[in-house]
Amino acid sequence: MSTRTAAPPTRIGIVGTGSHLPATVVGNDEVGARAGVEEEWIVRKTGVRTRRYAAAHEATSDLAAAAAQAALDDAGILPGQLEQIIVATSTPDHPQPATAAIVQHRLGADGVPAYDVNAVCSGFLFALDAAAARLRDGYALVVGADVYSRIIDPADRRTAVLFGDGAGAVVLGPVAEDHGLVATSLRTHGMHHRMIEVPNGGSRTPSRDVPPDDPGQYFTMDGRAVREFVTEQLPLAVKEILRKADATEEEVRHFIPHQANGRMLRDIEPSLGLTRARHHLVVDEFGNTGAASVPIALDYANRAGHLRPGDGVLLAAFGGGMSIGSALIKWGGALTP
Known part of the structure; x- marks a missing residue:
């Protein structure tokens, strides 16, 4: 477990948000037909009605760069002002180089350190913690981006109906002392690493050693086990971050x-x-x-005007590994770039 609490002299907070979704909207009728389930079943089991799929010419870096630019615009800073760029993804453009390097190039931020983080669906929280730990009074770009439509089996109803493609980004920077990132908490339970995986394509099972139609090329998930993990671990993560931040449930206004x-x-x-918190879905x-x-989700809440200065905002994510991360933020307080 890793836990970090933001400390003086400078507080770091989120000073800009952005997101980008592909143009193609895919409904339950389409994914349901391929997975052999009805639209009603998908809504009842998952709550998902539509998702977006990247176009054939779009890769993770394309979505990430668009979200990143939106966050930079929102923060009112230029790419050259960044001290670091981190992209959280488990669907990189290539095994190497890092997708962050491609995003850096697209933004015109030559020379800025750029690297990827892979903690699957928890990756954004892990990247947020890593970026904030190194900042003092500059700016960092943290992006979460994935193109899951390329790694799901369209016939697997456990996964095909759930996933879509997209990217979201934040700019971290200096904020007023009574605002910003209050605390972060990260955990990984590696004994459960088989719950979520893409078996083929790495050094354990290289793609060259398996036929193209081998099911190991697809994302797989033990849905029942994942649900049990999240049901147990998410409430514990909420309690832990509040304890580390010396905060109460009532102080969280947005989850x-x-x-x-x-x-x-x-x-x-x-x-x-979190009875006083608005749950943003x-x-x-x-x-x-x-x-x-x-x-x-953070960008949509921000741009809708739901997040007010001083509000307690709790972010939490869980994903393969199995990993879980959380962050408590006192919203607003950005200092002039």
């Missing part, structure tokens, strides 16, 4: 979770104790977008 499964999140909601419209889901 932005990983948009994994709308039905599951609604079922878990009462056990979190966009899973019905965009599905599960992996590492992008938290920053996409």
Whole structure:
């Protein structure tokens, strides 16, 4: 477990948000036909009604760069002012180089350190923690981006109905002392690493050693086990971050979770104790977008005007590994660039 609390002299906070969703909207009728399930079943089991798929010419870096530019514009800073760029993804453009390097090039931020983080759907929280830990009074770009439509088996109803593509981004920078990132908490339970995986394509099972139609090329998930893990671990993560931040449930006004499964999140909601918080869900419209889901939901909440200066905003994500991350933020307080 890794836990970090932001410290003086400078507080770091989110000073800009952005997101980008592909243009192609894919409905339940289309994915349901391929997976052999009805539209009603998908909505009842997942809460997902539509999702977006990247076009044939679009890769993760394309979505990430668009979301990144939107966050930079929102923050009012230029790419050259960045001190680091981190892209959280489990669907990189290539095994190497890092997708972050491609995003850096697209932004025109030559020379800025850029690297990827892979904690699957928790990746954005892990990247957020890593970026904030190195900042003092500059700016960092943190992006969550995934193109899951390229790694799901369209005939697997356990996964095909859930996932979509997208990217979300934030700019971290200096904020007023009584605002910003209050605390972060990260955990990985590696004994459960087989719950979520893409078996082929790495050094364990190289793609060259398996036929093109081998099912190991696809994303797989033990849905029942994942649900049990999240049901147990998410309430614990909420309690832990509040304890580390010396905060109460009543101080959290907004809860932005990983948009994994709308039905599951609604079922878990009462056990979190966040009775005064608005729970922001966009899973019905965009599905599960992996590492992008938290920053996409955050951007939508921000641009809708729901987040007010001083509000307590709790971010939480869970994903393969199995990993879980959370962050408590006192919203607003950005200092002039």
